[in-house]
Amino acid sequence: MTATHTLSALATQCDATIRGDGKVLISGIASIASAQPGCLVFAADAGKLEDALRSAATAIIAGQFAGNVNSTKPILVARNPKLAFARVSRLFSQAEHRQGRHASAQVHPSAVIGARTWVGSNVVVDENARVGEGSSLESNCVIAAGVTVGCDCRIGPNVTIHSGTSLGDRVRVQAGTVLGSAGFGYVPDERGHYHLFPQIGRLIIEDDVEIGANCTIDRGALDATVIRRGAKLDNMVHVGHNVEVGENVVIAAQTGISGSSVIEANAIIGGQVGIADHVRIAAGAILGAQSGVPSNKVVRGNGIVFWGTPARPIKDYLKQLAVLARLSRQKEK
Numbered sequence: 001m002t003a004t005h006t007l008s009a010l011a012t013q014c015d016a017t018i019r020g021d022g023k024v025l026i027s028g029i030a031s032i033a034s035a036q037p038g039c040l041v042f043a044a045d046a047g048k049l050e051d052a053l054r055s056a057a058t059a060i061i062a063g064q065f066a067g068n069v070n071s072t073k074p075i076l077v078a079r080n081p082k083l084a085f086a087r088v089s090r091l092f093s094q095a096e097h098r099q100g101r102h103a104s105a106q107v108h109p110s111a112v113i114g115a116r117t118w119v120g121s122n123v124v125v126d127e128n129a130r131v132g133e134g135s136s137l138e139s140n141c142v143i144a145a146g147v148t149v150g151c152d153c154r155i156g157p158n159v160t161i162h163s164g165t166s167l168g169d170r171v172r173v174q175a176g177t178v179l180g181s182a183g184f185g186y187v188p189d190e191r192g193h194y195h196l197f198p199q200i201g202r203l204i205i206e207d208d209v210e211i212g213a214n215c216t217i218d219r220g221a222l223d224a225t226v227i228r229r230g231a232k233l234d235n236m237v238h239v240g241h242n243v244e245v246g247e248n249v250v251i252a253a254q255t256g257i258s259g260s261s262v263i264e265a266n267a268i269i270g271g272q273v274g275i276a277d278h279v280r281i282a283a284g285a286i287l288g289a290q291s292g293v294p295s296n297k298v299v300r301g302n303g304i305v306f307w308g309t310p311a312r313p314i315k316d317y318l319k320q321l322a323v324l325a326r327l328s329r330q331k332e333k
Contacts, residue, residue, distance in 0.1 A: 004038075010040065017078075039058060045063075061078060129148070133151045135150070141157070165179050168206045180218070183220070203226075225244070231245050231246070234255075238256045238257065240260075244263070246265035249266065258275060261279040268286045279298070
């Protein structure tokens with residue numbers, strides 16, 4: 001059965017002010033174009049607000065620009081309407097949480113499975129693993145020996161979590177991701193043959209981390225790879241051994257981070273970025289899409305956008321492009 005919430009409850013959830021009837025019931029969220037009665041929609045500007053008012057939606061979230069608009073539809077007015085809509089959406093986007101254990105699941109007798117958990121079809125939970133209360137393991141997951149999964153975690157289908165890995169609370173891992181695999185570290189001998197350096201460290205993932213589909217995060221070589229609280233990784237991100245990803249870091253798809261690099265808190269990493277080994281991305285720095293950072297470099301600048309290979313402040317990068325364009329035109333003449 002679909003959950004419904006009063007508009008007053010939603011206003012409390014997103015710290016918004018109600019203009020209209022707060023007792024109206026909302027059963028879901030939608031785009032303006034697809035909204036049906038019972039839906040809440042989001043209007044980013046005055047133009048979108050006009051579209052929302054004409055839609056079938058029951059109520060609207062909008063910014064301060066909606067404060068004096070005459071409307072028969074109730075409006076939630078928020079300082080940051082996009083953030084408010086994101087907070088409200090959590091109440092409607094959560095799938096019904098199943099509990100229990102599928103008959104085909106294989107759970108070792110020594111494993112500890114908390115209350116209100118779901119263990120899906122063909123899941124394997126090995127010896128001495130721990131799964132916290134309210135967590136779910138979807139079909140075909142493998143939770144290796146000694147792994148710890150915290151409370152209220154959501155582990156998607158076909159996820160493999162290797163030994164030596166611990167997850168905090170409220171961690172989300174999408175389908176196909178591999179956590180705690182051996183890192184890529186080899187030592188050549190005198191004949192040029194490569195030998196794997198020991199990959200016996202740990203992987204620590206803190207609370208409220210979200211990891212997209214088909215990501216790979218290696219365990220540390222001798223110490224630990226660490227993903228700090230609140231970090232968000234898009235699909236197909238690779239994190240090498242001994243990397244530290246700081247709090248609230250955001251990393252877009254197809255980015256690769258080589259071993260022993262550090263990305264400090266609140267940094268933003270665009271898509272297809274390549275970060276070599278022993279790099280430090282300082283707090284708040286922003287790497288634009290397809291940037292590259294060579295080994296042992298430090299990228300420092302809170303709120304500054306870096307672009308190109310090697311990555312440099314975007315103002316410098318654009319100036320260099322302009323110089324190259326002028327030189328090219330002069331050569332053609």
